Structures are given as structure tokens and as C-alpha cells.
Amino acid sequence: MKILVTGGAGFIGSHVVDGYIAAGYKVIIVDNLSTGKRENIHPAAKFYQIEIRSAQLEEIFQLENPDIVNHHAAQISVPFSVKNPQEDGDINALGFLNVLNCCRENKIKKVILISSGGAIYGEADEYPTSENYAPRPLSPYAIHKLISEYYLAFYNHQYGLDYTVLRYSNVYGTRQIPHGEAGVVSIFITNLREGIKSNLYAFPDEPDGMVRDYVFVKxxxxxxxxxxNKGSLDYINIGTGLETTTGQLYSMISDLMNVNEKPVRAEARPGDIKRSCLNIEKAEKIWIGNLKYLCNKRSRKRSIFLLIAVN
Ligand SMILES: NC(=O)c1ccc[n+]([C@@H]2O[C@H](COP(=O)([O-])OP(=O)(O)OC[C@H]3O[C@@H](n4cnc5c(N)ncnc54)[C@H](O)[C@@H]3O)[C@@H](O)[C@H]2O)c1
Structure with a gap:
């Protein structure tokens, strides 16, 4: 089976490519290297440095004839999307539409769309938030992720395209870029190592920082x-169901690194939401307990410890 991974040179996409190749699949990567890196690319993957919005994408589909498309390419910064909603929509909604048109033209068997459970639900009334909760996105990034989900449902309805939507919580792991506005685990580790003060963004009524659900990239x-092979026409949260404030995360990392450096309190940024945490019962049910051990604070501490060791 041949899988085309968009964004396969990025943080999460490159780990997914490694996983697919280790499982014996053939992988094609499409990435414009805007944030992705050449060194992240698995040597056994075939790489095309192109833009998902370009007409050239159709040529790659025709040439490679993939069976499945896994869509990770995106503009990932929420504050950027607030400042530049049009550009975010151009990449995240229209770019995906171009991918979908190629899927339709080339009879792709299935699309795996990466959405954001950490963003699309907005300030929910239900925690941990399940997939049945009606999303109320509060940033252009979240809106365009949700639009992509709607387009996917349309392409299934109209053209029979199969899909699975994975709604990630906050992902951390190796290769996450420490500069920029996303990837707080990587930012804290890098800053603590280099003696740089970290910002701890917080709302006035949530002084210890925002609540997030951190899941390890593996x-x-x-x-x-x-x-x-599973989750056909389904929307599945991928997280841990564990709530952690940014302050707790900072303390855990600074303790593990044995560095006594306090963060600087800063105001929440445009587009930030106060709380997000995903209900992962559906993932556990569909994938028969495969993700169960995600819900374990000790395993999180261990993975962050390992991350510090290799960073
Ligand atoms: N990091 C998280 O915590 C998180 C949480 C929820 C969802 N996601 C989603 O996971 C996916 C991967 O995120 P990531 O954290 O690995 O970010 P990343 O920036 O490392 O990866 C995105 C990749 O897409 C590529 N790309 C961006 N725009 C492109 C374009 N127009 N054409 C071709 N390639 C393009 C980049 O070069 C990069 O390699 C994104 O869809 C993101 O929205 C991430």
C-alpha cells in the first residue's frame, strides 16, 4: 500500500512517515518545507518539495498513484491565524480542498485528515470533551480545521471518498520546533537549557496558565x-484525557532538568482558549484499548524525561 503524507517533513508528519515505513508501507511526502526540515525526512520515503495549493500536486498524484492520503500539512499557529486569517484559510482550508480534488480525480481509497481537538471545540461546556460535542471554534485556525472536516464529509457524500478524522490534543515529542508559538514542551526545554526566560501565558482568572491535554507523538x-484500516467515516479524539496547566507543565520540566528558573507571566494571546482536554473513550473503544496507557501521568513524565535527554 502506498501512502501520500502531506506535511511529512514536519514535526508530527515525519514521525508518522517513520511509523508507516517501519510498518512496511511505501510513503510519498509532499511538503513545501515552510516549517518542515529536510533532515526529518526518512531516507526510504520519496519526497516532493511542493506546495499543497499548487496545480503540480495533481501531477504527483497521477505519477505516484497513492492508495491513501494522510493530510498533516498546515499552518499551525493560532496567533498567526488571528493576525492573518486569509492566509490561514488559504493554506488550511483551500489547500486541503486542492488535496481533496486530487483525491477525487485519482480515486484515492481513504483520506486521513488531521484536525485539532485542542482548537475546534472552543471553550466547551463538557470536559473532557467528546467527539459528539458540537464544535464552537474561536480562532481562524480552528474554523479552517473544522471547514476541512465539513469538506471531507461533502466529498464522501458526493463522491464516496472514505475518511477518518483524527482530532489531536497538544502533541509533544522530538523534532518539535522550539521557536514559534506552538510546542510549549519543546520551548520550555530549550529555554531552560539555554538560560532563556520562558513566558507563561495566562488568563487573569487562571493564573497558573491554560489547561491542556498533552499527548506524546509516539x-x-x-x-x-x-x-x-479502522475508523471509517469517523471523527476520533487523540489525546490523554488528562488536564495539565502550563504552570504544572513548566514545574515538571524544570524539576526534571533540575533548573530553578521561574517563568515570566504574560497575557493570553489572541485566539488562546482557557481549557482543552479530550475524551478519548472512542479511540479506546475503536482501537480496542490500544491507546489506554496514554492516560497515565507516569508515562507522560517518562516521555518528557526522555525528550529532555535527547534534546
Ligand atoms: N502540534 C500539535 O500539537 C498539533 C495539535 C493538533 C493538530 N495538529 C496538526 O498536526 C499537523 C502537523 O503539525 P506539526 O505540529 O507537525 O506542525 P509542523 O509545522 O511541524 O508541520 C507542518 C508541515 O506542513 C508543511 N506545510 C505547511 N504548509 C504547507 C503547504 N502550504 N504546502 C506544503 N507543505 C506545507 C510544513 O513545511 C511542515 O513540514 C497540522 O495539521 C496541525 O494543524 C498539531
Whole structure:
């Protein structure tokens, strides 16, 4: 089976590519290297440095004839999307539409779309938030992720295209870029190592920082492998169901690194939401407990410890 992974040179996409190749699949990567890196690319993958919005994408589909498309390419910064909603929509909604048109033209068997459970639900009334909760996105990034989900449902309805949507919580792991506005685990580790003060963004009524659900990239890779054959026409949260404030995360990392450096309190940024945490019962049910051990604070501490060791 041949899988085309968009964004396969990026943080999460490159781990997914590694997982697919280790599982014996052939992989084609499409990435414009805007944030992705050449060194992340698995040597056994075939790489095309192109833009998902370009007409050239259709040529790659015709040439490679993939069976499955896994769509990770995106503009990932929420604050950027607030400042530049049009550009975010151009990449994240219209870019995906171009991918979908190529899928339709080339009879792709299935699309795995990466959405954001950490963003699309907005400030929910239900925690941990399940897939049945009606999303109320509060940033252009979240809106365009949700639009992509709607387009996918339309392409299934109209053209019979199969799909699985994976709604990630906050992912951390190796290769995450420490500069920029996303990837707080990587930012804290890098800053603590280099003696740089970290910002701890917080709302006035939530002084210890925002509540997030942090999931290790290796678990996300497993979900992407399982999604090749399961979860048809379904929307599945991928997270841990564990709530952690940014302050707790900072303390855990600084303790593990044995660095006594306090963060600087800063105001929440445009588009930030106060709380997000995903209900992962559906993932556990569909994938028969494969993700169960995600819900374990000790395993999180261990994975962050390992991350510090290799960073
Ligand atoms: N990091 C998280 O915590 C998180 C949480 C929820 C969802 N996601 C989603 O997971 C996916 C991967 O995110 P990531 O954290 O690995 O980010 P990343 O920036 O490392 O990866 C995105 C990749 O897409 C590529 N790309 C961006 N725009 C492109 C374009 N127009 N054409 C071709 N390639 C393009 C980049 O070069 C990069 O390699 C994204 O869809 C993101 O929205 C991430």
C-alpha cells in the first residue's frame, strides 16, 4: 500500500512517515518545507518539495498513484491565524480542498485528515470533551480545521471518498520546533537549557496558565497506523484525557532538568482558549484499548524525561 503524507517533513508528519515505513508501507511526502526540515525526512520515503495549493500536486498524484492520503500539512499557529486569517484559510482550508480534488480525480481509497481537538471545540461546556460535542471554534485556525472536516464529509457524500478524522490534543515529542508559538514542551526545554526566560501565558482568572491535554507523538503515530484500516467515516479524539496547566507543565520540566528558573507571566494571546482536554473513550473503544496507557501521568513524565535527554 502506498501512502501520500502531506506535511511529512514536519514535526508530527515525519514521525508518522517513520511509523508507516517501519510498518512496511511505501510513503510519498509532499511538503513545501515552510516549517518542515529536510533532515526529518526518512531516507526510504520519496519526497516532493511542493506546495499543497499548487496545480503540480495533481501531477504527483497521477505519477505516484497513492492508495491513501494522510493530510498533516498546515499552518499551525493560532496567533498567526488571528493576525492573518486569509492566509490561514488559504493554506488550511483551500489547500486541503486542492488535496481533496486530487483525491477525487485519482480515486484515492481513504483520506486521513488531521484536525485539532485542542482548537475546534472552543471553550466547551463538557470536559473532557467528546467527539459528539458540537464544535464552537474561536480562532481562524480552528474554523479552517473544522471547514476541512465539513469538506471531507461533502466529498464522501458526493463522491464516496472514505475518511477518518483524527482530532489531536497538544502533541509533544522530538523534532518539535522550539521557536514559534506552538510546542510549549519543546520551548520550555530549550529555554531552560539555554538560560532563556520562558513566558507563561495566562488568563487573569487562571493564573497558573491554560489547561491542556498533552499527548506524546509516539501515541499519535500509533493512531495514524490504526486509522489506515479502522475508523471509517469517523471523527476520533487523540489525546490523554488528562488536564495539565502550563504552570504544572513548566514545574515538571524544570524539576526534571533540575533548573530553578521561574517563568515570566504574560497575557493570553489572541485566539488562546482557557481549557482543552479530550475524551478519548472512542479511540479506546475503536482501537480496542490500544491507546489506554496514554492516560497515565507516569508515562507522560517518562516521555518528557526522555525528550529532555535527547534534546
Ligand atoms: N502540534 C500539535 O500539537 C498539533 C495539535 C493538533 C493538530 N495538529 C496538526 O498536526 C499537523 C502537523 O503539525 P506539526 O505540529 O507537525 O506542525 P509542523 O509545522 O511541524 O508541520 C507542518 C508541515 O506542513 C508543511 N506545510 C505547511 N504548509 C504547507 C503547504 N502550504 N504546502 C506544503 N507543505 C506545507 C510544513 O513545511 C511542515 O513540514 C497540522 O495539521 C496541525 O494543524 C498539531
Amino acid at each position: 501515541e499519535v503515530v500509533k493512531a495514524n497506523i490504526l486509522a489506515l
